[in-house]
Amino acid sequence: MTPELLMIKPDCWTEKAQYLLGEPITLTLLPPGEERKLPVFKLFSLARELTCEPVWEQMEEADGSIYFKASISGLGEGYYGVEAHWGEGFVSTAFDVAPDRRKDIRYGFLSDFSSEDTEDEDIKFAAKLHLNTCQFYDWMYRHDKLIAEEDKYTDPLGRETSLKVIRLKISACKEHGIRPFAYGAVYAATDALFSQHPEWAVYTLDGQPMRFADWLYYMDTSKESPWSDYIVEQYSDAVKQLGFQGIHMDTYGFPKHVWNSKKEPVSLGKTFPVLIQHASQAVKEADAESGVIFNAVNNWPVEEVAAAPQDAVYIEVWPPHDTYHDLYSLIHKAKQLAQKPVVLAAYMKPFLKAETIEEQKAAETALLLTYAVINASGGRHLVFGENRGVLCDSYYAKYAVMREEFLPEIRAYCDFAVRYGALFVTENTLDISMTATDGINEDIVFSAADGVYFSSDGEAGSVWTIIREADNRLVIQLINLAGISNRWNEPKPLRPALISNLRICILLDRKVNGVYGAAPEADGGRAKSLDYHMEIRKNGRYWIIDIPYLNLWKSIWLELD
Known part of the structure; x- marks a missing residue:
């Protein structure tokens, strides 16, 4: 076995970022030290341990x-956690x-070709973080000739x-359970194409061609x-000729209202759903x-495109x-518009100028909190890719x-987001975050030591509570913002202090x-x-839950009859 990225003994990981029904789940496990015994293998679905008898193969290096x-x-659809125990210690992963x-x-993303x-x-790194879709960014020859x-x-x-390298990476993605997506802007053309087809372009009311960054023409x-x-044929060729399994249809957020070559008004937001369908x-x-x-871009025009036939609602996040x-x-609004996955491209600006260890740690805390918030809110975060890469810019x-020392923490967060995907x-x-707790709401009441307060809207300095209910489950997410600002894309020089002895009182x-x-x-x-225990009071049953501590992020759930 060749040296693996992140291969720190002991360790375990799945060979694929995601498995389809009927596929065998394959894992690699590295024992600690000179250990030569098989581990005690445990498989979980949420808190429930499942019966599992893996087929083992021992491999030996030179x-x-x-x-x-x-x-x-033989596993069914779902999210799973894995633990491999040797003696008192164990390693874990998810799939x-x-x-x-x-x-x-x-x-995720790839950008080096x-x-x-x-x-x-880079593909193995993506698989270890369970990134099942990777955007090949700026792989193309030109924006209008991919x-x-x-x-x-x-580029x-x-x-x-190199096209050879692109093909190799496309093949490697598929081998590791990752769909390779090709970047393709929806309306960007070079000088050469504009000169051939000025009638394809869009213009200002005064007849000036619209341009992006003074080198691309809007079509x-x-x-x-x-x-x-024309552009859809370019997309189709990328799939047919190179083996891509999707297109990332990029826009720049501007312009919104333009004029065509016939001096007729065009509302670009209205055109996008038809283009997406095509x-x-x-x-x-x-x-x-x-x-x-x-x-x-920045949630425009999400009302128009959310329900269009695309794989996810994707929003590139910018101020305000x-x-x-x-x-x-x-995320909440996108899920109301369409029942499909929601992805936020939230680029972590603090990494741009993080040079000292202290600056890097401040950026890392900002990343962990942002990742926690996006996942706890029901979305997914586009931020990881390449070889230990984290996005901090739209290019x-x-x-x-990322620092080598930070990678185990990132893997733990990515494992967690999959293990508890349900x-x-x-x-x-x-x-029910805003209707069950905080303000006048008293269905769920949170308490802790003096100086700790809770909010339903992510207020700076608070413990943020996000709550969802289903027929047979109540889920509470706790995000620790104690002592820090509520602005996600700023360095966090201090991590929120650990909070002990929290309590939740639920009228249920x-x-x-x-x-x-x-x-x-x-x-x-x-x-x-x-x-936990139950108390019968005037309005019914109250369930009192004690939580020993909260670090940055904790998920709590009640299984209901």
Whole structure:
């Protein structure tokens, strides 16, 4: 086995970012030290331990060190946690089994395609973080001619790029359960194409062609415009010729209202749903597993495009969406518009200028809290990719590289987001955060030591409570914002202080079968039963739950009869 990224003994990981129904789940397990015994293997669904008998294979390196391969078959759709125990210690990971990769879009990125970049460590990194969809950013020859005629070429910003490497990475993605998506702007054209077809472009009222950054021309995305068929054919060719399994349909957020070459008004937001439908149909005809994802920059025009036939509602976040609650609101609104996955591209600006260890740690805390908020709100965060990369700019090639010491924490958070996916990415649930607690609401009351206060809207300095209910489950997310601001894209020089001895009092006139809590940074993410008792009062049953402590993020759920 060649050296693996993040291969710190002991360890375990799944070979794929996601598994489809009927596929065997395959894991690699590295024992501690010189241990040569098989681990005690445990499989969980939320807090419930499942019966599992893996098929084992012992592998040996040239130096005599060993590792194990495990295979599990016959699992149904769902989210799972894995633990491998050797003596008193254990390692953990997570995976999900889905009927279709569109069920849960965990979006990552790739942006390095030079002829020297032939290794697949970036793909393995994505798989370990369970990123089941990866956007190939700025892979194309030109914005209006995606596929180059030669193997080696320079991309639009002058980076050396290789089609051979792109094909290798597409193949590696598929091998690791990741759908490769090709970046493709919906309306950007070069000088050459504009000169050939000025009638395809859009203009100001005074007849000036609209341009982006003084080097690309905006094209008319209306159904009647020949550009529409032209760019969709480019998308289709990327799927047919290179093997991509989707298109990331990018926009720039401006302009919104333009004029075509006939001096007729065009509302671009109204044209996008038809373009999305056209593109989706074309790529699925080339490959049934393909799809499209459209960039609603800063939530525009989400009302128009959310219900269009795309795999996820995707929002690139910019000011004035500056607070943690803004992130929650973007996800909440998107889910009301369409029952499909929601992805926020929330670029972590603090990493841009993080040079000292203190600055890097401040950026890391900001990232962990933002990731926690997005997932706790029911969305997914586009931020990880490449080789230990974290996005900090809209030009993905400017990604930052995370510290080696930070990677285990990132893996723990990504494992947690999948292991407990049933608590986050759920259908048929009702968000009662603003109607059950805080203000005049007394159905759920939170308490802790003096100086700790709770909010239902992510107020600065508070413990933020996000609450969802389903027929048989009540889920409470706690996000610790104690002592910090509520602005997500700012460095956090100090981590929120650990809070001890929290209590929840819930008016719930139902039978409770169990109360559980889990956190990404504790006990390998394992769920623990929480102490609780019931009191009968005037209005019915009150369930009192004691929580020993809160670090950054904790999920609590009640299983109901």
